[in-house]
Amino acid sequence: xxxxxxxxxxxxxxxxxxxxxxxxxxxxxxxxxxxxxxxxxxxxxxxxxxxxxxxxxxxxxxxxxxxxxxxxxxxxxxxxxxxxxxxxxxxxxxxxxxxxxxxxxxxxxxxxxxxxxxxxxxxxxxxxxxxxxxxxxxxxxxxxxxxxxxxxxxxxxxxxxxxxxxxxxxxxxxxxxxxxxxxxxxxxxxxxxxxxxxxxxxxxxxxxxxxxxxxxxxxxxxxxxxxxxxxxxxxxxxxxxxxxxxxxxxxxxxxxxxxxxxxxxxxxxxxxxxxxxxxxxxxxxxxxxxxxxxxxxxxxxxxxxxxxxxxxxxxxxxxxxxxxxxxxxxxxxxxxxxxxxxxxxxxxxxxxx
Ligand code: SF4
Numbered sequence: 001x002x003x004x005x006x007x008x009x010x011x012x013x014x015x016x017x018x019x020x021x022x023x024x025x026x027x028x029x030x031x032x033x034x035x036x037x038x039x040x041x042x043x044x045x046x047x048x049x050x051x052x053x054x055x056x057x058x059x060x061x062x063x064x065x066x067x068x069x070x071x072x073x074x075x076x077x078x079x080x081x082x083x084x085x086x087x088x089x090x091x092x093x094x095x096x097x098x099x100x101x102x103x104x105x106x107x108x109x110x111x112x113x114x115x116x117x118x119x120x121x122x123x124x125x126x127x128x129x130x131x132x133x134x135x136x137x138x139x140x141x142x143x144x145x146x147x148x149x150x151x152x153x154x155x156x157x158x159x160x161x162x163x164x165x166x167x168x169x170x171x172x173x174x175x176x177x178x179x180x181x182x183x184x185x186x187x188x189x190x191x192x193x194x195x196x197x198x199x200x201x202x203x204x205x206x207x208x209x210x211x212x213x214x215x216x217x218x219x220x221x222x223x224x225x226x227x228x229x230x231x232x233x234x235x236x237x238x239x240x241x242x243x244x245x246x247x248x249x250x251x252x253x254x255x256x257x258x259x260x261x262x263x264x265x266x267x268x269x270x271x272x273x274x275x276x277x278x279x280x281x282x283x284x285x286x287x288x289x290x291x292x293x294x295x296x297x298x299x300x301x302x303x304x305x306x307x308x309x310x311x312x313x314x315x316x317x318x319x320x321x322x323x324x325x326x327x328x329x330x331x332x333x334x335x336x337x338x339x340x341x342x343x344x345x346x347x348x349x350x351x352x353x
Contacts, residue, residue, distance in 0.1 A: 011236065011248075011319065012046040018188060018219050019045040019068075024082035026067045029075055036287070037063040039243040040308065041082070045188065050210070050220040052234035052251075054227060055266070060243035061223045065190050069107055070099045086188070104131075108181035112193035114173035117180060118165040124149070124176050125161035131183035148179040153205045171202035178209065189213060192223045207232045227267065231255065236319075239263045242291030244308050249320035257340045259314045259322040259333070262292045264343035290325070298326060298336050 026038035038060050045051045053061045066072045067079050068091060084091040086107065091099065103109070111117060119127060128145035129138070142161075149157035152175040165173055174194065181189060191210065195203040210233055214220055224230055230237060230251070237254045239247040239262065247260040258264045285291050290303040302325050303309075311321035312328055314337075326333040 011044040016046040020085045022083045027078045048217045052222045052230040055240035059240040107188045108186035110181045110191040110194045114177040117177035152179045171198040188219045190221045242285035246323045261296045267343040
């Protein structure tokens with residue numbers, strides 16, 4: 001099988017592009033030395049699109065997303081290169097005040113731990129109204145706050161709005177944190193494992209809520225290690241390993257034909273062959289050659305030196321890219337693709353709830 005395209009095509013038409021990340025690199029200083037946590041990451045998010053970053057814990061998903069809007073503590077973190085453009089504006093060159101305004105108005109974050117978003121000394125309503133009054137009068141803000149709590153599924157929202165966070169369950173706190181994030185009607189919601197700390201019933205409601213956002217035109221950048229959540233929400237998947245994106249493409253395409261050996265290993269966890277998706281990443285990922293080569297069942301001599309392989313198109317599918325030497329010019333990826341059928345993780349049908 002020959003590769004007609006040396007690299008995958010653009011992910012979004014320029015007119016539809018909301019977020020564009022190019023060659024992003026972020027270092028983290030530790031007592032043991034400096035780690036390149038994000039290593040040459042590039043991707044785009046279109047308007048009204050849900051892009052999902054998947055990979056095991058420690059693969060660089062969260063650091064990537066926190067690098068975009070300047071919320072990583074510096075030090076120990078340091079965004080050392082690349083570019084991030086949001087609706088044509090460079091975020092890496094924006095000053096603190098510009099970033100604060102963008103985060104409060106146009107880009108919102110939701111984190112896995114709602115406790116980090118909620119202040120225990122203020123009621124849920126106070127915290128919501130504070131986020132809303134930037135754009136509304138006090139009475140209109142309270143009414144909108146109640147509606148937001150209803151929208152995220154808080155029962156008896158008109159009375160529960162005056163509760164403190166400790167009076168909410170973990171799932172309700174997560175829903176309240178999402179309500180606060182939505183208060184400014186953001187154009188982009190960056191949600192980091194938002195459904196991990198909740199039970200399956202609440203998870204289904206949150207998935208429904210997130211799906212409804214994109215129907216309204218909001219873009220979502222979702223981080224998850226849970227492929228079922230990704231299957232229910234994503235338009236496109238980005239698979240991360242060792243701080244770099246090793247495979248990218250439309251959801252159906254990746255689920256039907258996972259092409260990278262790491263993606264196949266990750267997906268096998270959903271066919272019961274391993275629990276790879278819940279794993280924490282290795283700390284001894286090679287810094288030269290392919291990051292995955294120490295674990296790869298298809299590694300060859302050319303995987304050892306130089307840079308991480310570029311992203312090659314899989315066959316004639318311009319939107320499906322894979323960072324593996326077997327997909328390069330004059331190579332035959334047939335033996336690697338033969339593993340795709342066994343690795344197919346879950347059907348995306350029937351995951352609507
Ligand atoms: S480049 Fe080599 S080590 Fe990396 S995934 Fe491909 S075959 Fe495996």
